[in-house]
Amino acid sequence: DTGxxxxxxxxxxxxxxxxxxxxxxxxxxxxLYWYRQTLGQGPEFLTYFQNEAQLEKSRLLSDRFSAERPKxxxxxxEIQRTEQGDSAMYLCASSGRAVESGERGxxxxxxxxxxxx
Amino acid sequence: AQKITQTQPGMFVQEKEAVTLDCTYDTSDxxxxxxxxxxxxxxxxxxxxxxxxxxxQNATEGRYSLxxxxxxxxxxxxISASQLGDSAMYFCAMREPYSSASKIIFGSGTRLSIxx
Numbered sequence: 001d002t003g004x005x006x007x008x009x010x011x012x013x014x015x016x017x018x019x020x021x022x023x024x025x026x027x028x029x030x031x032l033y034w035y036r037q038t039l040g041q042g043p044e045f046l047t048y049f050q051n052e053a054q055l056e057k058s059r060l061l062s063d064r065f066s067a068e069r070p071k072x073x074x075x076x077x078e079i080q081r082t083e084q085g086d087s088a089m090y091l092c093a094s095s096g097r098a099v100e101s102g103e104r105g106x107x108x109x110x111x112x113x114x115x116x117x
Numbered sequence: 118a119q120k121i122t123q124t125q126p127g128m129f130v131q132e133k134e135a136v137t138l139d140c141t142y143d144t145s146d147x148x149x150x151x152x153x154x155x156x157x158x159x160x161x162x163x164x165x166x167x168x169x170x171x172x173x174q175n176a177t178e179g180r181y182s183l184x185x186x187x188x189x190x191x192x193x194x195x196i197s198a199s200q201l202g203d204s205a206m207y208f209c210a211m212r213e214p215y216s217s218a219s220k221i222i223f224g225s226g227t228r229l230s231i232x233x
Contacts (some may be wrong), residue, residue: 008228033220041163042121042208042223043152056220089160094219105152105221108162 001002002026004109006092010116013082016098020078021112023026025094034067035091037061043091049075082116119144121131121209121224129230130199136183138194140209151192152221153160153183157205165207168192179222196229 005024013019020032027030030051035043046065047057051072061067064082069075079086091108120143130136142151153165168176168183176183185191196203209224 028225035223038230040226042123042210043226045222048220053146091162092161103167104164105150105154105212106165107164108154110159110161113160 004092004094006090006109008112009110009112010115012117013035015084015116016081018080018113019042020076021086021090021092021114023075023077023092023094023109025074025092026096026107027059027073029094029096030072031095031105032069033093033095033108034075034077035093037089037091037111038087046077079114082114084116087114087116118150119146119211119213119222121211121222123209123227124195125227126225126229127184127230129232132201135195135197135223136199136203137210138196138207140194140224141191142190142192142206142209142211144211144213146213148209151183151185152211152212153181153194154208154223155203155205156208156226158186160224162208165198166194181222199231201231202231204229 033048034046037043047061047067049069064080067077089111089112095106095107123140148233149170151161151168164177166181168185180197182195206226210221212221
């Protein structure tokens with residue numbers, strides 16, 4: 001168990017550019033979540049997957065945001081035409097069956113910090 | 118709609134003292150789970166403790182205990198004998214209905230600072 005891995009850890013981009021983040025969940029976990037966290041605030045839910053199916057998407061996720069989990073393993077989060085307001089920490093988390101991981105919530109990666117200049 | 122409220126943006130506590138971090142929640146469901154996470158300056162979210170809505174006893178994990186008052190919809194975290202390493206952001210969170218398939222929502226957090 002190597003934990004949830006996110007890449008890159010830091011990304012600086014110019015406004016208007018597209019960025020893509022990757023998340024590798026814990027291998028046996030079939031559920032994967034994306035959150036956004038701004039400084040001094042709690043994580044805000046963006047979307048989650050069960051296997052390759054995207055089951056819920058927050059209204060926070062504008063049309064510029066898209067997430068995929070093509071084979072039910074790793075996931076990518078893409079932001080098109082980035083804006084300064086997109087600057088935040090993007091957290092990925094994963095969980096398994098309720099009986100095994102429900103009481104721990106989800107396991108989080110260390111996040112990708114995005115700065116849009 | 119479900120909601121988590123943490124009314125203490127920041128707290129200062131003397132080392133070795135106990136501290137209570139407040140959390141209230143709002144849900145219309147009978148089945149839900151409550152969590153506390155710690156986020157040190159390194160940024161990772163660390164699971165601390167869990168309380169199920171049907172659990173009759175308050176959860177405890179080492180120095181952490183959860184004061185669960187269902188009728189008041191509160192789930193306060195108590196840290197006994199605080200240590201310098203406890204300085205961090207603390208988030209109360211909830212999942213409803215109880216299932217690892219549903220999303221977890223977080224409060225705005227409390228920044229805890231331990232004074233030596």
